[in-house]
Amino acid sequence: MYLERVRKAQEELRIAGYDIMLICDRENLIYYTGIPEIECGGLIIPAEGEPLLVTLWLDIPHIKHLLEFEAVGYVYGRDTMASAVARLISKMGYVAPKIVFSKYFVEVGVYETLMNNIPGMKVINGTELCYKIRAIKDEKEIEFITKASEMVRKGMEAAIDAIEPGMTESEVLGYAELAMRKAGSEGSPFRMQVLTKDRQLMTHPYATTTTIENNQPIVIHLGATYRGYVSKMCRTIALGQVSEETKKIYKIMVEAQQAAVKKSMPETPVKEVYNEAFKIIDENGYGDKFIVDIGYGIGIRQSEFYPIIGKNRDYILKENMVIDLMFPTIYDKEFGGPRVTDTLIVKNPPEILTKYSYDMVQK
Known part of the structure; x- marks a missing residue:
């Protein structure tokens, strides 16, 4: 091989x-x-x-x-x-x-x-x-990424179960990392995120010793590794009372992501995948607060730059590529920040490997 x-x-x-x-x-x-x-x-x-x-x-x-x-x-x-x-x-x-x-x-x-x-x-x-x-994964690579995906789900469950006001971001992440390690993960492929509201619009934030206060959305972005191969997932939860506009933005992000996932089939230009997501963002009045790239390939690295799924990209999706959708948020200073990301296989129909609820869990 x-x-x-x-x-x-x-x-x-x-x-x-x-x-x-x-x-x-x-x-x-x-x-x-x-x-x-x-x-x-x-x-x-x-x-x-x-x-x-x-x-x-x-x-x-x-x-x-x-x-x-x-x-x-x-x-x-x-x-x-x-x-x-x-x-x-x-x-x-x-x-x-x-x-x-x-x-x-x-x-x-x-x-x-x-x-x-x-x-x-x-x-x-x-x-x-x-x-x-x-870019195109063989059977063994998909097996490894699938196992890593199972580990990420364990981590997400542990983080959401553990989180409460007064904990630090890194404490919550510790519960997730322990659960993923116990499930067989060989370690994190990137600096993972448990993010309070004020840093959710940053490009590459990560979990710190920041204390988590009540009444805000929390973004949890996790990754696991198995035999060198990576999977990742992101969800947003509501800790205490969260504004209705923030909840609305999260629902829009989920709807846009699902539309992009549905389009992610073999021989599809990545521009068309992007357009499916952007159409929903734009119809809801946030088109000017969204960016031009929404996903990457995934494999041994958490972001493999072939293909890049974006508005101005010329890649064509091929069967058994593994990609992530979507990494950005709606960049609204007051209510933006919620994210949703999954790892999926390009096939007909596309297969999401990081299956987990899309509800904004209320804690």
């Missing part, structure tokens, strides 16, 4: 005219090896020939019997991953090779070592290519 993924990457390299893909981030190491424990590793995928994993020598005995291809070790202190990779690539006989990196940012030390040891090397940002390759 993992060697098949390598072959797909090699085909993409040949089509693009690149020589090597160098995988040195944890997400793609998991994708191409199936081993979540690899750290300080580099996977060399040449356009032609066999892949080679370079990792710490102490990990080789464990890794070798799990891998579908060869691995070699280096001794930290005498060598580095970058120097070992540079040495091996130099032996391959390339002249000014075009090397695709698998993430937006490459550590300066890695970059310098490769540039100093591989004459004429050209660096290619292959992040979108990597996300594209990973």
Whole structure:
């Protein structure tokens, strides 16, 4: 299975005219090896020939019997991953090779070592290519995401059961994390959210030691990980008395989300998915307080940027893509903030994996 993924990457390299893909981030190491424990590793995928994993020598005995291809070790202190990779690539006989990196940012030390040891090397940002390759999930990936989804539901139940005025955001999150861990989660894929009203319009807030006061909506956004794969879900509850306008906004968000989910079938342009949600937001008078993107792919990362579901995006949904809908809210300073998010499989009909009540639970 993992060697098949390598072959797909090699085909993409040949089509693009690149020589090597160098995988040195944890997400793609998991994708191409199936081993979540690899750290300080580099996977060399040449356009032609066999892949080679370079990792710490102490990990080789464990890794070798799990891998579908060869691995070699280096001794930290005498060598580095970058120097070992540079040495091996130099032996391959390339002249000014075009090397695709698998993430937006490459550590300066890695970059310098490769540039100093591989004459004429050209660096290619292959992040979108990597996300594209990973976008359509196979049966095993869907199994892992489904299990993570079950864990997220356990966390949501625990958070809602536990929350009461006087607790801190992080205390509530602690109940959710414990429940997810007990259910088998390997940890949070992002900084999770239990949010009081004043921070719900921020871009990337997270649960803090803020004390939760009564009579406000609370946003709970959780994620779980299983075998390196992620699921996430968001719901909004009412703690004490909440304004009728806020309740109305949450109902609008749920209606818009469900319309977008229903549209998320194979071969659908993502613009059409966005339009289904926006139409409902706009009909209710909030079109000018909504943003242009509403979802991402999900897999090894909580937000995989292929596809991006948005107004101005040109992606086409494919069967067995896994996406999230919707991450934004209505950005009204007085009443906005409620959110609802689910993880779902693109199919006909679409399948929501994070099945949980959409009612604004009253606490």
